[in-house]
Amino acid sequence: FAEQLDVNELALFFTLLMKPLNIISEETMDLFWSSGKSFLDYFQKSNFLKYFDVDTISTLSREKKSGFLHVIQDILEVFDEFHVLPFLDFRMGCVVRLLVNYAPNIDEERNIDKETVSTNHNQASTYMKQFKELRSLCL
Helix, strand or coil, rough: CHCCCHHHHHHHHHHHHHHHHCCHHHCCCCCCCHCCCHHHHHHHHHHHHHHCCCCHHCCHHHHHHHHHHHHHHHHHCCCHHCCCCCCCCHHHHHHHHHHHHHHHHHHHHHHHHHHHHHHHHHHHHHHHHHHHHHHHHHH
């Protein structure tokens, strides 16, 4: 179904995928819907990536981040270059920012004293497993 969409229709599809991430203000979304331009033109000129910053990323749950990365992976597997290319900068920019957002957490995890790690071994182990899964998905 989705691979039969026109590139202009994909701009709408990708914008709807961003909505649950809360990276775009309601005002910006309203402008997107009411713009007389094609969805693709508006998407490319809007620079949505500027809204996907450290503060926004830190408010997202691990599940939302993981889900978003899985959708990006599926998009890259399903769509051909013609369909993906107009949105590739934005998608890869999001992936890189998610990956960078996780990088400082590794250093914090290493700095936890041994006593804390032993008491919270299961929690730390789960965290590291989740981190590695998301990092692998980003890569």
